[in-house]
Amino acid sequence: MDSSLESWFSLHWFTPATLSGFTWDNPKLLFAIILIPIFIVGRWVIRHFSNQKLPIALIKSTLYSSPVTWLRFLPDIIMSLFVALVLISLARPQRTNEKVEQWTEGIDIMMAIDISQSMQIQDFNPNRLEAARNVARDFIQGRLQDRIGIVVFSGDAFSLAPLTTDYDLLNNYLDEISFEMIENRGTAIGSAMAVVTNRMRESNSKTKVCILLSDGDNTAGNIDPITAAELAAAYNIKIYTILVGKEGLVPFDKDYFGRPRMVENTVDETTMKKLRNWVLENSSE
Numbered sequence: 001m002d003s004s005l006e007s008w009f010s011l012h013w014f015t016p017a018t019l020s021g022f023t024w025d026n027p028k029l030l031f032a033i034i035l036i037p038i039f040i041v042g043r044w045v046i047r048h049f050s051n052q053k054l055p056i057a058l059i060k061s062t063l064y065s066s067p068v069t070w071l072r073f074l075p076d077i078i079m080s081l082f083v084a085l086v087l088i089s090l091a092r093p094q095r096t097n098e099k100v101e102q103w104t105e106g107i108d109i110m111m112a113i114d115i116s117q118s119m120q121i122q123d124f125n126p127n128r129l130e131a132a133r134n135v136a137r138d139f140i141q142g143r144l145q146d147r148i149g150i151v152v153f154s155g156d157a158f159s160l161a162p163l164t165t166d167y168d169l170l171n172n173y174l175d176e177i178s179f180e181m182i183e184n185r186g187t188a189i190g191s192a193m194a195v196v197t198n199r200m201r202e203s204n205s206k207t208k209v210c211i212l213l214s215d216g217d218n219t220a221g222n223i224d225p226i227t228a229a230e231l232a233a234a235y236n237i238k239i240y241t242i243l244v245g246k247e248g249l250v251p252f253d254k255d256y257f258g259r260p261r262m263v264e265n266t267v268d269e270t271t272m273k274k275l276r277n278w279v280l281e282n283s284s285e
Contacts, residue, residue: 025092032087036080043076106145107207108163110196111136114214114244115179116154116187121215123250132213132244133174139211140167140174149199152177153192155184155220159199186220189271193228193239201235208237215245216272225271241272 012018024030113132124131140148147163150173160181161173189212196210210232218225229239245267 022093022095025094027091029087029091033084036083040076040080106147106165106205107209108147108149108200108203108205109143109209109211110149110151110163110199111139112151112153112157112189112192112196112210112212112214113177114154114187114189114192115152115177115181116215116219117179117185118187118215118217119244120179121245121250123246124244128215128244129177129179132242133177135213135242135244136174137171140170143167147205150174151192151195151199152181153188153195154179154182155186155188156182157188157192157195157221158182159195163199163203184220187214187217188221188223189214189216189218189225190223190228191221193225193232194223197228197232197235197237200237208235210237210239212239212241212272212275213244214241214272215267216241216243216269217267218271226274229275239275241275243267243269243272 113129113136115129119129119132120127122128136150145165147165148161148167148170149159149163150161150170151157152160160177161170164170193210193212200208200210232239247267
């Protein structure tokens with residue numbers, strides 16, 4: 001006998017986990033089970049207030065409680081179980097052990113998210129980091145069967161989440177991202193892309209992608225972003241950039257009176273454009 005099959009009399013069939021695994025041909029009949037206790041209680045109430053009682057005079061000393069007296073409820077309990085089982089059988093629970101193998105070919109994606117101090121600028125509400133975080137969430141929500149990982153960078157870079165299809169876990173990691181995760185200040189785009197390449201170099205996926213979310217101002221690290229992009233290309237990693245930020249006067253923090261303090265800001269689009277153009281030039285090969 002197959003060990004996966006339970007005995008027909010096992011209580012396992014009535015556990016919530018097992019019942020939830022069934023499909024029901026007539027599921028509406030299951031709601032009738034709720035009426036059974038209401039019907040039983042109604043019968044007891046009618047019996048209690050009906051006139052079908054015999055006046056009997058007893059001495060107080062002869063009145064006592066015994067477990068045997070509870071047997072008077074046994075017929076109603078048996079009847080309730082019988083009716084419940086009949087309703088369950090009429091609902092026709094069905095379960096199949098058919099297994100279907102489905103194969104899907106996903107791609108590997110690493111998102112490199114800038115958490116440098118410049119991402120605190122409030123030209124996006126409430127700041128650039130939150131805007132980048134929302135973009136990352138929307139992107140993850142739109143993926144299916146793709147492995148996604150996260151790299152965060154400031155003056156240094158490190159891998160926050162490995163490649164995974166657990167999108168709930170990735171969203172939890174996104175919630176935990178903060179400016180205090182890396183002590184070194186600055187924006188090391190080249191270092192971030194090097195970490196991405198190191199994470200994906202052993203991947204067997206036919207398509208490997210890096211999505212860079214930053215304000216584009218490379219101010220730290222020992223690796224030039226273009227050099228890092230060429231290194232990524234050696235491992236067939238495509239790079240796509242998302243620039244977060246605006247040029248000109250932007251709000252950053254508040255003054256003594258609680259008003260937004262405006263500061264002059266420049267966004268380094270040059271590096272991001274070079275990376276984007278480099279991708280376009282190499283995608284035609």
